Amino acid sequence: MKIISWNVNGIRACQTKGLVPWMIASGADCLCFQETKANREQLNDEMLAVADYKAVFASAEKKGYSGVATYYRQEPLSVNLLGAAEFDQEGRTLILEFEDFFLLNCYFPNSQDGGARLDYKLAFCAAALEKCRELCATGKHIVMCGDYNIAHQPIDLARPKENETSAGYLPEEREWMSTFLNAGYVDSFRLFDSSPGKYTWWSFRARARERNVGWRIDYHCVDEAFRDRVKSAAIFPEVMGSDHCPVSIELA
Template sequence: MMRIVSWNVNGVRAIAKKGFSQWLATEHPDVLCLQETKASPDQLTEELTAPSGYHAYFSSAVKKGYSGVAIYSRQKPLDVTSLGVTRFDDEGRVLVAEYPGFTLITAYFPNSQDGGKRLDYKLDFCRTIHDYCNVITGRDRPLIVCGDFNVAHKPIDLARPKENETSPGYLPEERAWMDQFIDSGYVDTFRMFNADGGHYTWWSYFTKGRERNIGWRIDYHCVNRPAAAMVRSAGILNTVMGSDHCPVDVVIDADPTR
């Protein structure tokens, strides 16, 4: 069995001051995928660039202190690459890790921003990721896509859907893309095990939403059909503090070495 945890940390240097290394040592997932690291490796201490027991990989934005993703893996992957598309790699949006039995993508999907200022960029990213996933799926290879998708898919996935119909992350165009993604054969692993509302992964600091559980579920592990057969559990670690997001996890029936 392998446990894969994904977490938008809203700044890895900030979370390092809030007990992150101790949490990682205690939780000890097989793979930890981070989004919104807001740092390049040369800005980080050794406990973040080479945590004990892990191989570490980073894709950082050209713009300092912005975006970025990372993978910490106990087993060294066969290969780790970025997406290979400059306009997205320059923002540190994606890492792709190849393991013997599956492919893992971690992604920090763009925020469409107020007034949809980056909606076109986001939808371009979504289509590019979808196409990339389809190539892997076309080879019948198990695929896991995790990260901050920056979209609440259905009304059940946020506390106040009516009030947010024109908000970034719940725009009709964003939800329509998520519909297309799921309808094309990808599975939201959390919904394999839990059909209830009230489960969120992001809460606004500004409105103190976490205290009242007024949140959004925008962090996912999605899988293709070959990988869905490997999934044993999926959950939300909503008691873990340190970011405006909480981690999400999935357990798959896989051996990282073969």
């Protein structure tokens, strides 16, 4: 199964930049989008009927904000939200259950300048980890993909020293990422590529993408027992349409 995750920074805006043809050509079995900034009723027929995909949405109560959507070919056994009102009202998570694993499509909060939403961010992180533990306890595996809004290690951003007090690289956020991985989960991309300069987000300012001054904040993580089923993981910086680029994982 091939799963692609992408923060599209507005699904309607991304649609005008070639999203649907890209989806059809992607070969993905599941496409997980974050920061959709729309609900189903705001999308046109082209976006709702893409090839043989069906779609499910978790939208924020606040219009034009946050939100996730998962397009799938294989019918899931169940579809759920995270189950915590303070996060579900911002459309932060969709959980699709398949035969042997759960697919979590997550849009982690941005901790914002000065850590204005750091407590909310860390609360979401804790809830996501607890949900992963709960789902793994059923005997199934997990794939948690999406925009984590965390660059974990210095290798994961172009300018770590300059960003030690920046949202997404705060000590508390990085510590949670270490806690998560140490709890028995694997950053799938690093199974295949340990090189620097591999990023998934670039500021719109100062030609950052052209100069590859970026951050790797989009992930597919799996539970340790599932790592042998991961055939590949990749980043696609050449795919335009958002300030993020898509990331993929392929499962045997």
